[in-house]
Amino acid sequence: ASENACRIALGQANQVQPKLPLLKILQAAGAHGEIFTLKEVMHYLGQYIMVRQLYDKRQQHMVYCGGDQLGELLGLESFSVKDPSPVYDMLKRNLTSVTI
Numbered sequence: 001a002s003e004n005a006c007r008i009a010l011g012q013a014n015q016v017q018p019k020l021p022l023l024k025i026l027q028a029a030g031a032h033g034e035i036f037t038l039k040e041v042m043h044y045l046g047q048y049i050m051v052r053q054l055y056d057k058r059q060q061h062m063v064y065c066g067g068d069q070l071g072e073l074l075g076l077e078s079f080s081v082k083d084p085s086p087v088y089d090m091l092k093r094n095l096t097s098v099t100i
């Protein structure tokens with residue numbers, strides 16, 4: 001609809017609201033507020049992995065998140081950044097889309 005075109009023009013499109021457990025992870029990575037774009041969510045999750053040093057220093061595509069809140073959300077001990085599907089599945093469960 002034209003109103004969505006307007007939102008896209010204003011850059012307000014595709015806003016998402018993380019559920020509380022995911023929001024806490026994003027805030028631990030420096031995020032502020034409660035509504036984000038998907039790009040911002042991915043950025044803060046990447047920052048979280050780096051700050052918490054969850055990636056393997058030698059095999060840097062491997063993330064070992066068992067024992068961390070991120071692993072709780074993903075339901076995984078580890079994953080490779082080369083296969084984003086578990087992350088997208090987790091985001092489907094933990095993001096609600098927001099229409100302003």
Ligand SMILES: C[C@@H](c1ccc(Cl)cc1)n1cnc(-c2ccccc2)c1-c1c(C(=O)NCCN2CCN(C3CCCCC3)CC2)[nH]c2cc(Cl)ccc12
Pocket residue numbers: 042043044045046047049050055060061081082083084085087088
């Ligand atoms: C393509 C992208 C990606 C993005 C989403 C997905 Cl579901 C998979 C993959 N990506 C590629 N490597 C990473 C990565 C690897 C190790 C540690 C941190 C991030 C990422 C991730 C980013 C990110 O925002 N990436 C910016 C550039 N990255 C390059 C890697 N850089 C680090 C690599 C390890 C050594 C230090 C630099 C950080 C900046 N956000 C993510 C969030 C999660 Cl849940 C998982 C992975 C990432």
